[in-house]
Amino acid sequence: MSLEFLWYIPNQVTPGHRGEPVSADHNSLETLTTQAKALEEHGWTGALLGTGWGRPDTFTVAAALAARTSTFEPLIAVRPGYWKPANFASAAATLDHLTGGRVRVNIVSGKDDLAAYGDTEGDQADRYARTREFLQLVRKLWTQQQVTYRGEHFQVSESTVEPRVVSRPNRAHPTLYFGGASEAAERVSATEADVQLFWGEPLDDVRERIQRLRALSDELGREHAPLEFGLRITTFVRDTTEQAWAEAEAKVAEMARLHPGTFADPHRRTAVGQQRLLDLAARGEVLDDNLYTTPGRFGGGGAATTWLVGSPEDVATSLRKYRDLGITHFVLSDTPYLREIRRQGDRLLPLLAE
Structure with a gap:
């Protein structure tokens, strides 16, 4: 199966996201279009557009960028409580x-400022039960007519979506990605998603999760094509190994100065997947290679x-190890976004295509 490489476009109201230089036009159509076109020019398939209340509407941004590009594929993040499935x-x-x-x-399905747009909280089981129905119904509406x-x-x-989704090579409908590390999330992914996205966990942890999800797919009677797997991670690439580590450590030192133990995200420690990542620091500053x-x-x-x-060669070697586990979808990023789109597209992606 071929590998797919996407990036990340930060549709944010507040400038300076994850180290991006602060500028007045950081989320203008021109700025975001420049990034999308650079992705086309430097070997990327498309980009993930994040979602959350208090950010530009993800679907609107995706439609605007798609209109200004020719091959760019937006990976549009959406929440079941923000959209009704038939409307979406x-x-x-x-x-x-x-x-x-x-x-x-x-x-x-992660937590958000739900009350701001009229959604309700619900417990974890309820949230993922709703997500399961959302995925089931959206897929039916794309592939069937007169759906009840x-x-x-x-x-x-008796719902029929028009225009009809056209089945294309390697996809019957828009690919449905899904994340989540809790037991409830994994049961939804194993049966209803097309691609399970993982955060940047160590190789052994990803291997174990892939094995578990494949077993769950069999146990729960998955009815769709086999589940595929993706990795969403920061790739901090510089010309040499030494330069990469020196700059990475300097950047973290600056983060420590600016954020000495305080975090703005109130849900930071409530999401199972995020907590898994935070727990990795107790196992060592550097894991795997x-x-x-x-x-x-x-x-x-x-x-x-x-x-x-690391260097392009270092990071490519690591990504190949994830590929060997079964990862075929990669969503990478680093800041400044535009510089790294070009540099990693030119220096990293050719090594992964070999």
């Missing part, structure tokens, strides 16, 4: 039609919690 299925089918099949979707569905959370009657865990101690969250650090 229709919107995504329309954008997929207009772009010639360039839409990808990342379903997010009666779930606990969502219902539709070059998985740097210290950023998570000083404000690094999500993909910025752990970094793969």
Whole structure:
């Protein structure tokens, strides 16, 4: 199976995201389009667009960037409580039609400022039960007509999405990515997702999770094509190993100065996957060959919690080891975003294509 390499575009209201230089036009259409076009020019398939209340609407940003590009594929993060499944299925089918099949979707079930847009909290089991129904119904609406569905959370009657999603080589509909490390999340992924995304965990941990998810798929009677796997991680690449580590350690020292043990994200320690990453620091500052865990101690969250650090050759070697475990989708990033899109596209991706 071929490998796919995507990046990350930070649709943020506040400038300076993860070390990106502060500028007044950081989230303008021109700035984001420049990044999307650079991705096309430097070997990337597309980019993940994050979601959350208080950020620019992810679907709107994705549609705007798709209109200004020709091959860029937005991986659009969406929340089941923000969208109703039929509304989302229709919107995504329309954008997929207009772009010639360039839409990808990342379903997010983690906590957010739900009350701000009229959603309710629910316990973990309830959240993932709703996510399961969302995935089931969106897929049905993309692949069937006159759909009637009666779930606990969502219902539709004789619903047909127009325009129809066109089945294309290697995908019957927009690929459905999903993350989550809890038992409830993994049971949803094993049966309903197309791609399970992992954060930057050590190789042995990823191997164990892939084995468990494959076994769960069999146990729970997965009805779709075999589950695929992806890695979302920061790749801190410099010309040499020595330069990479010197700059990585200097950047973490600056993070420690700015964030001495305080974090803005109230959900930082409630998500199982995030907590798994934070716990890695207790096992060592560097795991495997070059998985740097210290950023998570000083404000690094999500993909910025752990970094793969090194020369292009070092990082390519590490990514190949994840590939050998079964990872075929890679969502990479580092800041400044535009510089790293170009540099890693030119220096790292050719090594992974060999």
